[in-house]
Amino acid sequence: MSITGGRAPKDASRREQQRRKQGELPDRLQAAGGMVPEAAAKVATATGSSEAAAFGVASFYSLLARPDKKVRVCTGLSCRMKGADEVLEAALAAGLDAEGCSCLAACDTPPAVLKDRVTLPEVTALDMAATKGDWTALASSSHRVQATATGITWTGDVGPADAAPDSLSINLLGEANYEGAGLAKAAELGAGTDDADAFFQELENSGLQGRGGAGFPAHIKWRAVAGQPVQERFVVLNADEGEPGTFKDRELMMRRPDLVIEGLAIAARAVGADTIYLYLRGEFQVPRVCLEDAIAAFEAAGLLTGLDFHIHEGQGSYICGEETALLEALEGKRGMPRLKPPFPVEVGLWGKPTLIHNVETIACVPGILARGGAAFRAQGRDEAGAKLYCVSGHVARPGTYELPLGVTLDELVEAAGGYVGELKAFCPGGASAGFLPASERTRPLDYKSLGEVGSMLGSAGVVVLNDTVDMRWACLEQLRFFEDESCGQCAPCRIGTRYLREAVDRDVAGTCQSNGDRALTHVDDVAWQMGEGSICGLGQIAALPLTSARKYFPGDFQD
Amino acid sequence: MIITKPTCTIDGQKFEFTAGESMLEVARRNDIAIPTLCHDPRLDPAGACRSCLVEIEGQRRLLPSCATKATDGASFQTKSERVEKHRKTLFSLYLTDHADEDSEGGQHRGAPNKLAGASKKFGAENWGKLTNLRDEIAGDRSADVNPYIQYDSDLCILCAKCTRYCDEVEAVSAITLVGRGSETAIATPDSRSLLDTTCELCGGCVAVCPTGAMGEKKPKTRNQPIESELKKVRTTCNYCGVGCQFDFNVDPDGRDGLGEVVKVTSPDATPNQNMDLPAGFSGVSSDGNLCVKGRFGYDFVHHEERLTTPLVRGADGDLHPATWDEAFDAAIAGLEKVSAKYGDDSLAFVSSARCTIEENFLVQKVSRVAFGTNNVHQCAAT
Numbered sequence: 005m006s007i008t009g010g011r012a013p014k015d016a017s018r019r020e021q022q023r024r025k026q027g028e029l030p031d032r033l034q035a036a037g038g039m040v041p042e043a044a045a046k047v048a049t050a051t052g053s054s055e056a057a058a059f060g061v062a063s064f065y066s067l068l069a070r071p072d073k074k075v076r077v078c079t080g081l082s083c084r085m086k087g088a089d090e091v092l093e094a095a096l097a098a099g100l101d102a103e104g105c106s107c108l109a110a111c112d113t114p115p116a117v118l119k120d121r122v123t124l125p126e127v128t129a130l131d132m133a134a135t136k137g138d139w140t141a142l143a144s145s146s147h148r149v150q151a152t153a154t155g156i157t158w159t160g161d162v163g164p165a166d167a168a169p170d171s172l173s174i175n176l177l178g179e180a181n182y183e184g185a186g187l188a189k190a191a192e193l194g195a196g197t198d199d200a201d202a203f204f205q206e207l208e209n210s211g212l213q214g215r216g217g218a219g220f221p222a223h224i225k226w227r228a229v230a231g232q233p234v235q236e237r238f239v240v241l242n243a244d245e246g247e248p249g250t251f252k253d254r255e256l257m258m259r260r261p262d263l264v265i266e267g268l269a270i271a272a273r274a275v276g277a278d279t280i281y282l283y284l285r286g287e288f289q290v291p292r293v294c295l296e297d298a299i300a301a302f303e304a305a306g307l308l309t310g311l312d313f314h315i316h317e318g319q320g321s322y323i324c325g326e327e328t329a330l331l332e333a334l335e336g337k338r339g340m341p342r343l344k345p346p347f348p349v350e351v352g353l354w355g356k357p358t359l360i361h362n363v364e365t366i367a368c369v370p371g372i373l374a375r376g377g378a379a380f381r382a383q384g385r386d387e388a389g390a391k392l393y394c395v396s397g398h399v400a401r402p403g404t405y406e407l408p409l410g411v412t413l414d415e416l417v418e419a420a421g422g423y424v425g426e427l428k429a430f431c432p433g434g435a436s437a438g439f440l441p442a443s444e445r446t447r448p449l450d451y452k453s454l455g456e457v458g459s460m461l462g463s464a465g466v467v468v469l470n471d472t473v474d475m476r477w478a479c480l481e482q483l484r485f486f487e488d489e490s491c492g493q494c495a496p497c498r499i500g501t502r503y504l505r506e507a508v509d510r511d512v513a514g515t516c517q518s519n520g521d522r523a524l525t526h527v528d529d530v531a532w533q534m535g536e537g538s539i540c541g542l543g544q545i546a547a548l549p550l551t552s553a554r555k556y557f558p559g560d561f562q563d
Numbered sequence: 564m565i566i567t568k569p570t571c572t573i574d575g576q577k578f579e580f581t582a583g584e585s586m587l588e589v590a591r592r593n594d595i596a597i598p599t600l601c602h603d604p605r606l607d608p609a610g611a612c613r614s615c616l617v618e619i620e621g622q623r624r625l626l627p628s629c630a631t632k633a634t635d636g637a638s639f640q641t642k643s644e645r646v647e648k649h650r651k652t653l654f655s656l657y658l659t660d661h662a663d664e665d666s667e668g669g670q671h672r673g674a675p676n677k678l679a680g681a682s683k684k685f686g687a688e689n690w691g692k693l694t695n696l697r698d699e700i701a702g703d704r705s706a707d708v709n710p711y712i713q714y715d716s717d718l719c720i721l722c723a724k725c726t727r728y729c730d731e732v733e734a735v736s737a738i739t740l741v742g743r744g745s746e747t748a749i750a751t752p753d754s755r756s757l758l759d760t761t762c763e764l765c766g767g768c769v770a771v772c773p774t775g776a777m778g779e780k781k782p783k784t785r786n787q788p789i790e791s792e793l794k795k796v797r798t799t800c801n802y803c804g805v806g807c808q809f810d811f812n813v814d815p816d817g818r819d820g821l822g823e824v825v826k827v828t829s830p831d832a833t834p835n836q837n838m839d840l841p842a843g844f845s846g847v848s849s850d851g852n853l854c855v856k857g858r859f860g861y862d863f864v865h866h867e868e869r870l871t872t873p874l875v876r877g878a879d880g881d882l883h884p885a886t887w888d889e890a891f892d893a894a895i896a897g898l899e900k901v902s903a904k905y906g907d908d909s910l911a912f913v914s915s916a917r918c919t920i921e922e923n924f925l926v927q928k929v930s931r932v933a934f935g936t937n938n939v940h941q942c943a944a945t
Contacts, residue, residue: 044752054730056760059752060739063700321743338740343610343630492721492740492747493611496653499660502693502745517691526690533652536625536645537613
């Protein structure tokens with residue numbers, strides 16, 4: 005068993021060794037200093053790729069492309085509402101080589117700052133000034149941060165504190181458990197044998213839907229991978245949490261890594277995979293340590309025999325949270341989504357059948373087995389299970405709250421200590437879900453109900469905006485995010501994201517398009533084209549912040 | 564037993580196809596036009612330009628016909644309202660971000676620009692112009708002193724045909740997509756000159772580029788009529804024995820009306836209708852691929868020092884123009900003289916790699932039959 009990136013285990017096949025070498029490309033680029041002259045040439049030989057391909061990879065990922073930037077301040081909506089701009093200014097004033105960056109998955113502890121690759125919560129302008137220009141001296145004065153032997157650790161707020169354990173699928177406040185009851189139950193139900201129907205049926209009974217955003221029934225994916233004629237299969241954990249407003253996976257990995265690792269082990273046994281790839285965003289240095297500790301604990305209990313856990317660090321790219329872009333990144337390439345179909349269950353990592361799940365989805369599995377699918381289903385309302393909701397922005401206690409799937413915004417915010425100010429709008433599921441007006445505060449926050457109003461639950465990253473917020477400003481922030489994070493592969497997204505951002509910039513400035521048309525004249529057509537023409541979900545939904553903001557808050561725009 | 568071929572329905576009409584064919588291939592074989600920018604039969608389909616999307620029955624999303632295999636019973640639309648709207652808005656979006664036909668660039672360098680044609684055809688509108696963010700990420704191109712290939716980011720639609728061709732067909736991988744999002748461009752590692760990369764200057768990137776962003780640098784190809792107005796003369800490359808086919812592109816007004824070769828383009832492997840060829844043979848051995856010599860080494864054609872007649876050295880020691888008969892006679896006389904004096908094996912024949920296989924065959928005939936020696940060699944054989 006190996007739990008680090010890098011070399012494949014000694015007994016791995018030659019083909020697997022070659023694959024690992026290729027997949028190491030981003031790691032080696034990082035070691036070579038990122039996108040600096042001659043770095044590509046150095047790593048190309050070692051990994052068997054061309055120099056041009058290595059250079060292309062280095063330029064794609066923001067942590068590699070700008071290696072000098074050791075301090076990055078989150079520019080997500082929640083962080084900017086909490087003074088991220090001042091913190092960035094203070095960083096530059098202190099002489100730090102700093103820049104703004106995309107959401108760091110710490111919206112509950114804003115403003116978040118990335119120090120090299122470690123995310124710090126609640127960094128203040130004073131913290132920046134105290135560095136006196138030395139980035140290594142940067143430390144957050146937040147009460148959350150604790151020093152450990154290997155670095156620092158910190159967690160966000162979670163709740164509800166008084167919930168009955170039976171009502172929770174995850175239970176972030178629960179004790180980590182390395183006894184492997186879920187694994188034992190999976191084996192009992194026949195997982196991994198020719199007679200695994202009882203196992204899959206239990207999964208189906210649970211009604212578990214993918215918690216990464218799409219809400220796809222999990223059992224269909226599991227059955228599909230297990231039923232492939234190709235025998236070599238993979239399980240991949242998608243821990244590239246980057247949807248603005250979302251931080252539940254970070255909190256889950258830090259508090260209950262046991263559930264994640266046990267869920268992965270169950271998945272591997274059930275679909276017949278030996279190798280499990282964990283794709284963590286590079287900014288998750290603290291969660292990574294928690295996962296490694298959990299792997300070691302299960303290993304010590306003798307529950308991971310024959311399984312190889314391989315952790316791959318992301319290098320700064322939101323789009324790698326898209327499952328096929330993630331596979332490309334694992335293969336050491338630029339993270340550009342693949343055309344679908346074929347889907348990963350059929351043609352996935354290295355062309356083999358692959359089961360990919362979000363952290364939260366996989367963490368639900370041990371509980372489903374231990375307590376039964378029906379119990380899990382009963383934890384939700386119209387849809388199954390309890391759900392980790394991330395809530396940030398204008399609420400009293402931003403954090404991760406595990407509530408029945410289908411609670412309303414009002415219920416969620418009540419758990420988070422109530423609104424700050426008068427509710428104006430909210431993003432129900434990260435930037436990708438667009439905005440909804442206050443009148444939707446009693447709509448169930450689940451996959452179906454939000455889909456009905458052209459929004460989505462997505463990753464359940466709920467951002468609450470009060471009436472001090474200009475919706476045009478808020479929408480511009482989201483548009484800029486999608487423009488920065490578009491992979492650039494297909495024209496509708498590459499050009500469309502920029503067109504929309506420039507159009508809103510013009511609306512702010514009160515200027516026209518170069519052809520004399522008003523700033524927003526063509527944005528609906530652009531949005532239509534992005535929705536129809538884009539390869540992946542990013543482009544398909546990237547116009548939603550603008551179209552929804554215009555729909556519900558036309559008064560906030562000039563045009 | 565009756566074996567029936569699978570069929571699919573395109574725009575309401577049924578067509579047979581062979582398993583493995585893409586929807587695009589079936590449509591094109593039956594003269595149903597589908598626009599493409601990033602497609603090339605030599606490359607794996609990328610589905611990146613999005614021009615070839617079609618509406619497939621039972622599919623929620625429009626899908627790229629280049630990358631979607633035809634299946635038995637499948638039905639798809641290439642002209643539905645949704646597809647038409649898609650093409651119109653897609654090309655409108657392309658126009659916001661790229662130099663069009665009338666601007667400097669493609670037109671003035673004579674390169675064909677498929678984007679401009681398609682935009683007109685599908686009724687693309689002017690939605691205003693965006694600023695070009697590709698230039699900076701592409702690096703300083705003026706430092707690239709290679710004599711043949713240049714990159715104009717203004718025209719580039721990032722279809723990645725050039726980088727895929729360089730990798731998949733030539734296995735050279737000198738260029739790559741660099742950056743991401745709207746700040747993506749085509750570049751070399753560390754933005755070096757092509758001369759300092761693995762590039763072999765084959766010019767394939769220029770040939771596959773649909774917009775002229777990858778263009779030919781030679782001054783002669785600037786300010787010339789656009790490619791469609793040049794006369795194409797098919798010929799066989801004589802730089803080596805492979806026999807690549809190419810088209811001399813002749814500017815009829817060049818050299819005071821004598822005509823001038825201003826460019827070489829490579830035909831694809833579409834079967835030549837004028838040749839009686841068995842099925843599956845195109846008569847084009849090179850499949851549209853050329854090397855640096857064939858693609859860019861055409862200056863000699865009109866060079867003032869080019870030999871256009873045989874020369875025979877006279878008693879005065881100087882070379883004098885002669886007819887082919889006189890030249891052959893002189894050569895034969897010289898060879899026979901040596902052979903008579905020193906024996907057959909005192910002669911050796913070395914043929915050129917620029918000769919065709921038929922010519923090489925004849926050289927060994929001359930050697931073995933006419934002069935009786937096995938001393939025959941060909942310079943490419945070592």
